[in-house]
Amino acid sequence: MSGSEITRLLGGWEGYRIGTVQRFEAGEKGLQAEVWIELLPLKRRRMRCSGCGRLVSKVHDIEERWIRDLPLLDTATWLLVWRRRVRCPDCGAKLEELPWVGRYSRVTKRLAESIGRLCEVASIKHVASFFGMSWWAVKAVDKQYLAEKLGPADVSNVSAIAMDEFAIQKGHRYATVIVEPYIKRVLWVGRGRSRESIRPFFELLGPEGCQAIKAVAMDMNGAYEAEVRAWCPDAAIVYDLFHVVMKYGREVIDPVRRAEAKRAEGDRQACKVIKGSRWLLLRNKRNIESQDDRIRLYDLLEANRNLMKVYVLKEDMKQLWDFRYPKAAKRFWKDWYRRAMQSGIEPLRRFAKRLKPYVPGIVAHCRHRLHTSLLEGINNKIKVIKRMAYGFRDDAYFFLKIRAAFPGIPR
Numbered sequence: 001m002s003g004s005e006i007t008r009l010l011g012g013w014e015g016y017r018i019g020t021v022q023r024f025e026a027g028e029k030g031l032q033a034e035v036w037i038e039l040l041p042l043k044r045r046r047m048r049c050s051g052c053g054r055l056v057s058k059v060h061d062i063e064e065r066w067i068r069d070l071p072l073l074d075t076a077t078w079l080l081v082w083r084r085r086v087r088c089p090d091c092g093a094k095l096e097e098l099p100w101v102g103r104y105s106r107v108t109k110r111l112a113e114s115i116g117r118l119c120e121v122a123s124i125k126h127v128a129s130f131f132g133m134s135w136w137a138v139k140a141v142d143k144q145y146l147a148e149k150l151g152p153a154d155v156s157n158v159s160a161i162a163m164d165e166f167a168i169q170k171g172h173r174y175a176t177v178i179v180e181p182y183i184k185r186v187l188w189v190g191r192g193r194s195r196e197s198i199r200p201f202f203e204l205l206g207p208e209g210c211q212a213i214k215a216v217a218m219d220m221n222g223a224y225e226a227e228v229r230a231w232c233p234d235a236a237i238v239y240d241l242f243h244v245v246m247k248y249g250r251e252v253i254d255p256v257r258r259a260e261a262k263r264a265e266g267d268r269q270a271c272k273v274i275k276g277s278r279w280l281l282l283r284n285k286r287n288i289e290s291q292d293d294r295i296r297l298y299d300l301l302e303a304n305r306n307l308m309k310v311y312v313l314k315e316d317m318k319q320l321w322d323f324r325y326p327k328a329a330k331r332f333w334k335d336w337y338r339r340a341m342q343s344g345i346e347p348l349r350r351f352a353k354r355l356k357p358y359v360p361g362i363v364a365h366c367r368h369r370l371h372t373s374l375l376e377g378i379n380n381k382i383k384v385i386k387r388m389a390y391g392f393r394d395d396a397y398f399f400l401k402i403r404a405a406f407p408g409i410p411r
C-alpha cells in the first residue's frame, strides 16, 4: 500500500488524492507541530453544483483553499485543497459540492462537529486553546454548526407555549424566549420584550398555528398578553406561579420586613434577625434544610405577627396552583382574598387587589397544567450560557445556544 493510499484511507477525503505532504515541528510555523497535506481532485465526469445540487460536467476553474482538519495523531493538520468551481447552467460559476467540507467553510465537517460538541460543555476560550485556533474562528464554526444542526425553528404541532423575558445585559437590553412547555423545547428567541418584539413569532406560526394554541403561560406584568390575545383569541392565559411569588416577595414581604425592622430599631438583636430574613421568607419551606435555618425562621415568625401573616398567606397563595377543579380554586381564592383584606397589612391588601383581575388566569392552571418551574429553569440555564461564552454581542449566536440547550424531550 502506498503512503498516499494510507493517508487517504486515514483522512477519507472523498474525490481527492494526496499530493505532497509536509511536516513542520513546533515553532517552525506555529506553536504546535503542523502537517500540510495537499489534496488534488480526482478526475470526474460529473460534479455536483453546490448552489442547486444538479450534476454538471463543465469545470469553470480551480482555486486553492486552506482548510483545517482534525489533528492527525499529534499534529495540527492543514489541507491545501484544490477546489473546482463548476459551470452550472442555472447558477453560473459555483463551488463543487463535497461531502466532507461545507461550501465556504474553512474547516472540515468532522472538525466543525468536534468543535460544536466541545462548545456544548466548555467555553469558547477553552475550545480555542485546545485546537490552537482563535476565539473568533471557534465561535464562527460553532455558530454555523448550530445553525445547521437546529435548522429553522419548527413551530408545527404546538398547542401550548410559555413565554418569558430575560436580560441580555444586566439592567438593559432584553430578549424574549418562547417555549413549548410540555416537552421543554425552545421554539423561538427574539430581541426585546414589547408587543412588537414578539410579533414575528406569531407571524411564523401563521393563522392555523395560532388557532391551534390552547394555552399560554406568562408573567402577569409583561406586555405580552395584549399581543397574545390579538393573535390567539381562544387561548387561555395562564399566570405562572414563579412570577407571582417573586412579585409577592417584592411588593409584600420586602416592605413588611422593612417596616418591622424599623419598628424594632431599639432592639439590635431583633433588627438583625429581620434584616437577614428575606431569603428565609421567600424560600420554599420544604427546601430549608439546615436545622439552624428552620429555628431562625420559627423564631422570626414567632416574634413578629405581621411577618407571620404575610408568610402564611404566601404559602397558602401557592396552593392556588395545586387545584384541579376551577370551582374549588375559586372558593379557595375568595377565602384567601378575605384573609388578605382583613390582615390590616396595607402592602398585602394592595397586592390582593391587584391580583384579583388576574385570578381567571391562575384558575386556568387547573385545566392547563403548565410546568411553572420551567421558566425558572430556563432563566438559570441562560445565565450559565452567558457565563460560558461571554462577550455575547452576537444575538443570533446567543439565541442558537439557548435553542440548542432546550431541544425538547421526546414525549
Ligand SMILES: [Zn+2]
Pocket (backbone or CB within 6 Å): 049, 050, 051, 052, 053, 054, 088, 089, 090, 091, 092, 094
Ligand atoms: Zn447550480
